Amino acid sequence: MVFSTVLFLFRFLPITLALYYLAPARWKNTVLFLCSLVFYSWGEVRLFPVMAAAILINYIAGIGIERFAAKPALRQTFLLFSIIGSLGMLMFFKYTDFFLRNINAVAGTSFPLLRLTLPLGISFYTFQTMSYSIDVYRGNVKAEYNIINFGAYVVMFPQLIAGPIVKYSDIAERLHVLKGRVTLDRIDESISLFIFGLAKKVLLADGISALWYDVIGREANGVWDAGIGLANASTPLVWLGILAYTLQIYFDFSGYSMMGIGMGKMLGFDFPDNFDLPYISRSITEFWRRWHMTLSGWFKEYVYIPLGGNRRGLPRQLFNIAVVWLLTGFWHGANWNFILWGLYYCILLMIEKIWLLPYLKKGKIWPHFYTMLLVIVGWALFVGSDRGVSLGLLLQKLFVPSQGVSALYFLRNYGVLVLVGILCATPLPKKIYERLKTATLARGLVLLLIFLLTIAYMVDATNSPFLYFRF
Amino acid sequence: MFQKQWQGLKRFPIVPLFFLFLFGFSLLDMLWPKREFSELENRKLAQEPAFSLAGIAAKDDPWMEKYAEYVKDQFAFRDRWIDLKSRAEAVLLKTENNGVWLGKDHYLFAKYLSIGSRFEMNLGAVERMAERHPGKVSVMIVPSASLILSEKLPWQTPAADEDAALDTILQRCSGKAANVYDLREALRAHKEEYIFYRTDHHWTSDGAYLAYEQFAQAHPENFPLFDRAAANEKQVLDFYGTNYSKARNYNVVPDVITYYDLPNVLTVYTAEADGTERAEPGPLYNYSDFETRDKYKAFLRGNNGYSVLEGNGTGSILVIKDSYANAFLPYLTADYATIGIVDYRYLNERVDSLIERGGYDEILVLYSFQGFMNDLTLAAKIATA
Numbered sequence: 055m056v057f058s059t060v061l062f063l064f065r066f067l068p069i070t071l072a073l074y075y076l077a078p079a080r081w082k083n084t085v086l087f088l089c090s091l092v093f094y095s096w097g098e099v100r101l102f103p104v105m106a107a108a109i110l111i112n113y114i115a116g117i118g119i120e121r122f123a124a125k126p127a128l129r130q131t132f133l134l135f136s137i138i139g140s141l142g143m144l145m146f147f148k149y150t151d152f153f154l155r156n157i158n159a160v161a162g163t164s165f166p167l168l169r170l171t172l173p174l175g176i177s178f179y180t181f182q183t184m185s186y187s188i189d190v191y192r193g194n195v196k197a198e199y200n201i202i203n204f205g206a207y208v209v210m211f212p213q214l215i216a217g218p219i220v221k222y223s224d225i226a227e228r229l230h231v232l233k234g235r236v237t238l239d240r241i242d243e244s245i246s247l248f249i250f251g252l253a254k255k256v257l258l259a260d261g262i263s264a265l266w267y268d269v270i271g272r273e274a275n276g277v278w279d280a281g282i283g284l285a286n287a288s289t290p291l292v293w294l295g296i297l298a299y300t301l302q303i304y305f306d307f308s309g310y311s312m313m314g315i316g317m318g319k320m321l322g323f324d325f326p327d328n329f330d331l332p333y334i335s336r337s338i339t340e341f342w343r344r345w346h347m348t349l350s351g352w353f354k355e356y357v358y359i360p361l362g363g364n365r366r367g368l369p370r371q372l373f374n375i376a377v378v379w380l381l382t383g384f385w386h387g388a389n390w391n392f393i394l395w396g397l398y399y400c401i402l403l404m405i406e407k408i409w410l411l412p413y414l415k416k417g418k419i420w421p422h423f424y425t426m427l428l429v430i431v432g433w434a435l436f437v438g439s440d441r442g443v444s445l446g447l448l449l450q451k452l453f454v455p456s457q458g459v460s461a462l463y464f465l466r467n468y469g470v471l472v473l474v475g476i477l478c479a480t481p482l483p484k485k486i487y488e489r490l491k492t493a494t495l496a497r498g499l500v501l502l503l504i505f506l507l508t509i510a511y512m513v514d515a516t517n518s519p520f521l522y523f524r525f
Numbered sequence: 526m527f528q529k530q531w532q533g534l535k536r537f538p539i540v541p542l543f544f545l546f547l548f549g550f551s552l553l554d555m556l557w558p559k560r561e562f563s564e565l566e567n568r569k570l571a572q573e574p575a576f577s578l579a580g581i582a583a584k585d586d587p588w589m590e591k592y593a594e595y596v597k598d599q600f601a602f603r604d605r606w607i608d609l610k611s612r613a614e615a616v617l618l619k620t621e622n623n624g625v626w627l628g629k630d631h632y633l634f635a636k637y638l639s640i641g642s643r644f645e646m647n648l649g650a651v652e653r654m655a656e657r658h659p660g661k662v663s664v665m666i667v668p669s670a671s672l673i674l675s676e677k678l679p680w681q682t683p684a685a686d687e688d689a690a691l692d693t694i695l696q697r698c699s700g701k702a703a704n705v706y707d708l709r710e711a712l713r714a715h716k717e718e719y720i721f722y723r724t725d726h727h728w729t730s731d732g733a734y735l736a737y738e739q740f741a742q743a744h745p746e747n748f749p750l751f752d753r754a755a756a757n758e759k760q761v762l763d764f765y766g767t768n769y770s771k772a773r774n775y776n777v778v779p780d781v782i783t784y785y786d787l788p789n790v791l792t793v794y795t796a797e798a799d800g801t802e803r804a805e806p807g808p809l810y811n812y813s814d815f816e817t818r819d820k821y822k823a824f825l826r827g828n829n830g831y832s833v834l835e836g837n838g839t840g841s842i843l844v845i846k847d848s849y850a851n852a853f854l855p856y857l858t859a860d861y862a863t864i865g866i867v868d869y870r871y872l873n874e875r876v877d878s879l880i881e882r883g884g885y886d887e888i889l890v891l892y893s894f895q896g897f898m899n900d901l902t903l904a905a906k907i908a909t910a
Binding site: 055059060061063064065067068071072096099100238239241242245261268271278280281282283286459460462463466467468469471474494497498501502505506507509510511512513514 | 533534536537538539540542543544546547548550551554581582584587589592593596597600603606607609610611613617618619620621623638639642679680681682683
């Protein structure tokens with residue numbers, strides 16, 4: 055189920071909230087578990103066994119690790135069982151065809167591709183379950199003996215499909231607070247988060263994305279509408295298009311996270327932040343501290359630091375960075391352009407680490423331009439395997455000036471929206487909203503207006519799933 | 526205890542208001558009357574899908590998706606929400622909404638950025654049909670309003686290069702087809718007149734008449750011209766067309782439909798389930814459709830697979846067409862005794878079989894350019910015998 059639909063907002067959410075609020079304290083996790091299973095199955099009932107397996111494997115592994123605390127070999131076996139289980143599922147569904155295709159290309163074989171449907175959110179929940187068993191192994195959290203509590207954690211609908219990646223240790227405590235879990239201050243905060251998140255997705259991301267789809271084409275009602283076609287667009291239009299994509303992916307993904315965090319609070323949970331205005335960064339290093347923070351945090355905690363982090367000298371640190379970024383790139387998609395995108399950031403981060411960072415810290419304006427330019431070029435690499443795009447042509451269009459359909463119509467038609475988008479990527483809206491904190495009436499009216507507008511856009515929308523659903 | 530909760534709610538007044546709205550509106554929406562059809566959007570709305578286990582497990586378009594579509598289509602105050610969105614788009618100074626360009630002088634144009642993927646295939650099929658029936662086939666592809674009235678498009682609109690595509694049709698069909706009508710010059714010469722509807726994607730009866738004049742010129746001198754002054758001309762006011770159904774611009778100016786109320790009989794043939802054909806003779810227009818929103822549908826009693834119009838002239842012609850031809854066909858009653866009309870979106874019989882069945886002397890392929898470039902059904906039925 056997609057958050058930004060009438061079905062979710064006016065059926066699933068109110069019914070789930072009503073059941074959850076009315077349920078006696080000790081039944082709350084059961085209600086949450088069952089409603090989340092409905093949410094998950096709505097998209098893909100045929101892949102329900104995958105979810106069941108993910109829950110069972112890690113549930114058993116967690117208990118095994120804790121029970122056999124005195125037998126290191128057995129503990130390790132259970133940990134391996136969990137990691138191989140989670141990673142194995144991820145590899146199988148997401149990467150099999152990529153490897154088969156490359157083996158076929160290199161060795162001239164012709165293994166048939168599996169063409170599997172990627173189970174919804176698998177990239178996210180496998181990372182979450184791995185965090186659980188590793189943390190139990192490390193003794194950071196206690197194993198969960200109640201399978202309903204554990205299941206509720208894994209399949210919890212606000213964070214199931216596209217992050218934030220919530221570690222078990224982030225919510226273990228709240229999961230066991232039964233009485234008084236839901237608090238008014240949390241709900242009050244959640245309403246703003248939810249409505250602003252929804253607006254980011256429906257008003258900004260979907261609106262601005264139309265510009266990019268005008269250029270590369272999009273599928274509408276099962277038919278491919280070619281749009282202008284990348285080959286026919288002029289260089290300024292392609293830059294405008296990739297700027298639109300830059301805004302789209304941010305509002306799409308951070309909007310989803312915000313809604314997820316908001317609904318988490320409605321249910322009485324505190325999920326970690328996932329985005330902190332990444333486009334105001336003054337270096338790539340800073341950008342990655344502000345973008346998809348829970349993913350960077352995950353790799354740092356479970357890959358970078360175990361590899362030695364920065365404690366074993368610079369060469370080893372650079373190696374560790376390279377490993378993390380190869381994995382980050384590959385996590386985003388089973389395609390070479392994502393690996394390239396990971397390498398791109400790996401190299402930029404190394405350059406900053408070794409040499410550039412002190413200069414960036416001293417600069418005032420130019421580091422913003424430096425960062426945004428590189429980030430936008432990064433998104434060009436990222437989008438390089440989308441339908442309607444070929445990476446070579448896209449880069450050529452961006453960097454070799456060429457004629458074609460001009461950007462003027464698009465500036466005229468989308469100009470105001472793009473401008474609003476750029477402003478909303480700065481701290482300005484938050485500052486204004488903070489001012490309204492005391493003026494309850496004004497705050498209520500702002501929320502009402504935005505909520506009504508998002509509903510209007512949702513009702514008149516063609517289907518537009520979130521970008522990160524594919525990852 | 527309630528005292529404490531009341532104090533809490535007073536501290537967070539937005540919380541009860543939000544839940545009141547969320548739960549209240551959800552309840553209202555569930556009780557809201559369901560509609561079969563949206564007049565404003567001019568389309569059937571999704572109905573509650575029957576619940577079945579097979580439907581849930583289906584790989585393509587499972588029950589869940591149908592249900593989501595149903596909830597969206599039947600949402601309470603749906604038409605008002607769509608109006609709100611259209612106004613918000615206007616505040617953002619947009620020059621388009623839902624795939625419709627908002628032009629000058631209240632003209633609305635279908636947005637298209639590239640030549641449709643079926644153009645090449647359909648053109649090839651027409652060529653092959655013309656080669657199979659030498660001297661018989663004529664081609665009339667009507668230019669889009671956005672090409673003829675290009676000055677009315679929003680600033681710098683990047684419409685697809687239709688001129689080049691029309692040149693291609695001309696070039697490829699010349700020599701194969703008996704006639705290829707290039708209507709650009711005739712329509713452009715009258716672009717200040719009311720030849721295209723403002724709110725609809727069709728041309729007006731005036732626009733179609735310009736094409737008819739060119740059609741007549743290509744025929745022998747004794748070809749009688751449909752006399753509009755003598756015909757029973759009627760008007761229908763307040764026509765809100767298909768482009769308006771999508772764009773829903775608040776500053777819309779409705780169109781006026783002009784039609785000629787002729788006594789000629791139109792027989793519509795419908796295939797029955799047992800393979801037989803049912804013939805239904807009747808008037809040229811379905812007058813009750815002029816009372817509904819989708820008024821253009823009254824012409825030729827809607828889009829039918831195969832129908833035959835009895836004319837007052839001599840000889841016979843088969844017109845392979847999309848709905849653009851519906852405003853054009855009444856004029857042909859002056860010239861032919863029999864006018865066969867095929868809309869391949871609703872008919873499976875191949876063209877050669879139809880020609881044989883009706884013994885047609887002439888064949889005219891009459892499509893709007895945008896209909897021709899996107900049509901999925903035409904090529905397979907005319908390319909080969």
